[in-house]
Amino acid sequence: MLKELFTKKKKYASIPSEQVKQDVPEGIMTKCPKCKKIMYTKELVKNLRVCMSCHYHHPMPSRERIVSLLDEGSFREYDADMISENPLQFPDYLEKLEADRRKSKLNEAVITGEGTMNGYPLVIAVMDSAFRMGSMGSVVGEKITRAVEKAKELRIPFLIFTASGGARMQEGVLSLMQMAKTSAALKLFSDEGGLIISVMTHPTTGGVSASFASLGDYNFAEPGALIGFAGRRVIEQTVREELPEDFQTAEFLLKHGQLDAVIHRHELKEALTNVLDIHQTGGDGKWWGN
């Protein structure tokens, strides 16, 4: 084991870092896109995929996210077998879905289910940018809607992690309508006193940013996450003006009053547990002041 590690290290250490492309073999080494340092994927994963040297938050696979937050063995997945159709008869769409299923080992761009976090029960939805860039089509919309309905039925909080390029073009207007569908489900849940927590991760854009991602009672984001409705390039072409470097980052949104807090991934579980804890006794008059 030790020997194996050593030889691998030696193999890669001999290549000057600037010559190593982004596609350093996955599974062994990962190159940080921000500071360009190359590190063991294993160690990076252990560090919740936060770069050890510059704290860049690498995209976190949905399953890892769930494991990192929920109590061991508590997660029960909903609708794991729901998959997309091709309502527009869009050329190559089914093939692309199949390829992403194989590559990402995911059936769709969101995982939903219930579990407990430090003992607090909740319904959780975690999007995954490894599947069709986390885009929202009928399945993503339906799974999230069902998850919210379940939270309403069970009367437990709804927590969502977003990571999405927006609406899924290959399902056309049906994708657009998922924005309304998910938002409507959240409204009905909210009207019954349901707690909604949204954590926006990199990237959260387009139709996802303009629906459930922005509808939390608490809207949080991970550091450096790209969050916005219109794409930077589209805006540049439209307004022909220089955009600030931090434009549409989590920090930019915080500055403009669009977020409650930007939270480092290492502190996320504690912060979320705190929010859940504060809402345990909220509004029921059971506080005695001592």
Next chain:
Amino acid sequence: MVGELEFEKPLIELRKKISELKEFTKTAEVDLSPEIEKLEARLEKLENETYANLTPWDRVQIARHPNRPTTLDYIQRLFTNFLECHGDRLFGDDEAIVGGIAKYHGLPVTVIGHQRGKDTKENIRRNFGMPHPEGYRKALRLMKQAEKFNRPIICFIDTKGAYPGKAAEERGQSEAIARNLFEMAGLTVPIVCIVIGEGGSGGALALGVGNHIHMLENSTYSVISPEGAAAILWKDASLARRAAETMKITAPDLKAFGVIDEIIPEVRGGAHRNVDEQAKAIDNVLKQSLKQLLQLDGSALVEQRYQKFKQIGRFTFSRNDLGVK
């Protein structure tokens, strides 16, 4: 005639030929009336064929016609006592969306819609009907007011989409759109939405969470413009015509997907040919809609609206359950 469209060229040429012949008979010593009659019959046939077989791209052209009637054109014809109400009470007044109170056949209502300009000057003032966050927030303010006074809400949808600008992002256009979707879902008064031109993505949907959604026959409703889709799909915006077909954005497409309720027939050649008549066609459908919806109480309206959107989407189930380890 101003603003003839590409696909209408053969019609234009035939019309020109007929009027030339007519002109000619006035001065010449020959009787060309049989020829003229024949040509007029051909024109009639060609017109029928052309307008009965509009391609998606033809419809996009009609929906974007510079003379296509706007929200205010219809407000003027369908409502009385209209009072425009300005401002979101937070930042400003976005003239890309207009709204106010009015009466519809005597019934007090709130009416809101995207508003394009009729000329360049007005278009600049109205930002070509592309709203900023304050536009959505004004709309929501008026909708909440409608709910308070138990007035039905009528929304006209007509926008290329949300404005892709720096200020719009800074002021939270994502949140503003999301908030409208969220709040509209809970309103306890009837909401009827009518797409009258282009229904472009989130900017359109922000006025679109209705109990009933109708589309004019030649309007479009889409997640992205044909040009935008072509640029992303094939890296070539000039393939917009193909994208318009692939993306299924016409009223018949949306009807087939179960997204909309009624297709409102258009005046032959497009709504711009006769605004009064077009307003009448809208009136017929709107009246029926409101009659139905006014039967429902607040919670039934919320439930009906939720079920309407809940059923939108296509999916299936596979046997390979991957699951989380």
